[in-house]
Amino acid sequence: MSDELRVIALRGLPELAQGDDLGGLLAEAAGRVGGLAEGDVVVVAQKAVSKVEGRIVVLADVTPSERARELAGPDGDPRHVEVILRESRAVVRARPPLVIAETRHGFVCASAGVDASNANGPDTLVLLPLDPDRSAALLRERIRELTGIGPGVVVSDSFGRAWRQGTTDVALGVAGLVALRDLRGARDAAGYELRSTQIAVADEIAGAAELVMGKTAGIPAAIVRGIDVAGDGSGADLVMPRERDLFRG
Amino acid sequence: MSDELRVIALRGLPELAQGDDLGGLLAEAAGRVGGLAEGDVVVVAQKAVSKVEGRIVVLADVTPSERARELAGPDGDPRHVEVILRESRAVVRARPPLVIAETRHGFVCASAGVDASNANGPDTLVLLPLDPDRSAALLRERIRELTGIGPGVVVSDSFGRAWRQGTTDVALGVAGLVALRDLRGARDAAGYELRSTQIAVADEIAGAAELVMGKTAGIPAAIVRGIDVAGDGSGADLVMPRERDLFRG
Numbered sequence: 144m145s146d147e148l149r150v151i152a153l154r155g156l157p158e159l160a161q162g163d164d165l166g167g168l169l170a171e172a173a174g175r176v177g178g179l180a181e182g183d184v185v186v187v188a189q190k191a192v193s194k195v196e197g198r199i200v201v202l203a204d205v206t207p208s209e210r211a212r213e214l215a216g217p218d219g220d221p222r223h224v225e226v227i228l229r230e231s232r233a234v235v236r237a238r239p240p241l242v243i244a245e246t247r248h249g250f251v252c253a254s255a256g257v258d259a260s261n262a263n264g265p266d267t268l269v270l271l272p273l274d275p276d277r278s279a280a281l282l283r284e285r286i287r288e289l290t291g292i293g294p295g296v297v298v299s300d301s302f303g304r305a306w307r308q309g310t311t312d313v314a315l316g317v318a319g320l321v322a323l324r325d326l327r328g329a330r331d332a333a334g335y336e337l338r339s340t341q342i343a344v345a346d347e348i349a350g351a352a353e354l355v356m357g358k359t360a361g362i363p364a365a366i367v368r369g370i371d372v373a374g375d376g377s378g379a380d381l382v383m384p385r386e387r388d389l390f391r392g
Numbered sequence: 393m394s395d396e397l398r399v400i401a402l403r404g405l406p407e408l409a410q411g412d413d414l415g416g417l418l419a420e421a422a423g424r425v426g427g428l429a430e431g432d433v434v435v436v437a438q439k440a441v442s443k444v445e446g447r448i449v450v451l452a453d454v455t456p457s458e459r460a461r462e463l464a465g466p467d468g469d470p471r472h473v474e475v476i477l478r479e480s481r482a483v484v485r486a487r488p489p490l491v492i493a494e495t496r497h498g499f500v501c502a503s504a505g506v507d508a509s510n511a512n513g514p515d516t517l518v519l520l521p522l523d524p525d526r527s528a529a530l531l532r533e534r535i536r537e538l539t540g541i542g543p544g545v546v547v548s549d550s551f552g553r554a555w556r557q558g559t560t561d562v563a564l565g566v567a568g569l570v571a572l573r574d575l576r577g578a579r580d581a582a583g584y585e586l587r588s589t590q591i592a593v594a595d596e597i598a599g600a601a602e603l604v605m606g607k608t609a610g611i612p613a614a615i616v617r618g619i620d621v622a623g624d625g626s627g628a629d630l631v632m633p634r635e636r637d638l639f640r641g
Contacts, residue, residue, distance in 0.1 A: 146425075148399040148604050176395075236638045243638065251555035301591070305554035305639035306500035308632050309572045309592030311599070313556070323558045342550070343558030344603065350560070351600035354593065354619050355397050370603050383557050389485040389492065390554035390639060 151176050152355040153185075153364040161197035166285025169364055173290070176366070184295035184367040185286065186352035189315055190258060190269055191363040192278045192298050198270040199260075200226050216240050223259065226268050230255040235391065243303075245391070246271060249382040250315065252302045272298065275316025276378050283318040295320035295372060299349035305390060312353035314345035315378050321345070322376030343381055344372055400425050401604040402434075402613040410446035415534025418613055422539070425615070433544035433616040434535065435601035438564055439507060439518055440612040441527045441547050447519040448509075449475050465489050472508065475517050479504040484640065492552075495520060498631040499564065500640070501551045521547065524565025525627050532567040544569035544621060548598035554639060561602035563594035564627050570594070571625030592630055593621055 153172040159165065169187060173179045193199070207221035211228055215221040219240025228234075231244035235251055244255040248271070256271035272278045279296040287293030296318045301310035314322060322345040352365040385391055402421040408414065418436065422428045442448070456470035460477055464470040468489025477483075480493035484500055493504040497520070505520040521527045528545040536542030545567045550559035563571060571594040601614040634640055 146401045146403070146604065148600065150397040150399075150600070152395045154395070238638065304592075306494075306632050306637060307562070307592065307595070308630050309590040309595070311560070311592050311595050341558040342602065343553075343556065343560050346556070346558070346560050347599035347603050350596035351397065351399070351603065353591070354596050354600065355395065381557050383555050388555060389487060 279318035321374035528567035570623035
């Protein structure tokens with residue numbers, strides 16, 4: 144447990160396109176703020192990762208199904224909903240045109256994480272990475288290759304929550320850090336067994352990074368420094384297994 | 393939007409009891425790490441606030457109802473469940489002995505936020521503050537009185553989430569800061585209207601603070617410095633109104 148945590152914005156990344164060396168750009172951006180230190184975690188927005196991985200769909204290429212038309216309602220775009228359905232394992236709730244879906248990874252989120260964007264041409268959609276843990280691991284290795292330091296990497300996205308207003312950023316994929324800190328059996332300072340025994344530290348790290356990233360400022364990444372979270376976690380650690388889930392489906 | 397956020401642990405608070413001057417103790421602890429700065433946010437764990445407010449129940453004084461016995465199942469303590477029911481407006485899900493409840497404030501969380509503790513004697517329970525916004529406002533005023541700086545104050549607790557494993561700390565009460573940053577109508581760097589339009593910044597601040605607080609280390613508070621969140625929010629801003637909630641009850 145550290146006494147001070149720092150969260151440092153990584154500015155100056157260009158508009159990204161498929162095939163761009165995101166790891167290299169992150170290493171450069173880190174260099175501009177004094178470089179990486181051992182134990183650092185680099186948080187990078189899913190949208191940036193998805194763009195370089197080519198996870199883009201052009202709306203004009205999509206033919207909506209009957210089900211997509213139905214869920215889109217009068218106000219939604221059935222082609223957009225069609226893409227959401229293709230990314231989904233199940234629809235958890237729908238109130239046209241809002242769709243809360245379980246993605247093929249098991250994440251439950253609005254629109255299965257499918258995001259409108261005109262960044263790569265008009266009327267395109269950005270999908271979640273196919274394997275966010277793998278995306279994180281590749282960025283970690285690329286940064287290690289360039290800087291000698293393999294930071295923890297978190298691929299983050301903004302998710303809504305049941306019962307609470309507003310989004311918080313959470314970790315979709317992680318590499319080189321624990322995702323869930325397990326305190327089962329641990330006791331508090333007064334010797335009492337803890338009620339909250341698993342802490343989603345990677346989600347809290349993603350949320351902390353969001354505070355300096357800012358959706359409107361075009362800052363897609365940040366360094367989180369000063370907490371000892373080195374480990375071997377996975378984004379899947381943060382997904383409630385279906386059989387334990389009281390709120391799925 | 394700042395380029396660097398700092399989160400500083402506030403150590404050295406004593407074991408707390410009803411009537412203690414928590415604002416004074418926080419001001420002192422802040423003094424030991426260089427003092428407060430304008431714009432700082434002080435995050436303090438709900439349990440610390442509840443203790444000084446006397447929100448403690450002695451289990452031996454509780455007579456469980458039939459409903460409490462039923463929900464406790466063979467493994468739970470019906471007296472504990474009875475206290476949870478008294479703190480609840482509704483039970484959202486129950487799988488004995490686990491109860492997810494909507495508190496009288498509207499928060500949906502495990503055990504209505506009721507926490508076992510032996511800190512103030514054996515077999516006691518700590519309840520959530522009656523009015524966490526008021527708790528935050530009183531701490532803010534007391535700290536202002538002592539230091540000349542009225543920081544933002546967040547009263548935080550660890551909540552589980554639907555669909556995701558592990559808890560993250562969230563804001564129950566706030567004073568002197570925005571709880572929800574509203575970006576409706578804002579556009580991203582590429583000029584596209586944002587999908588995630590309301591950001592639960594007070595929850596992200598609470599989560600960032602958790603990363604240095606640590607449940608086992610007995611650090612009940614932290615300073616979050618470097619983000620411009622001054623404002624007039626409320627913990628209630630973060631509660632999804634029942635009529636818009638797809639996942640209540």
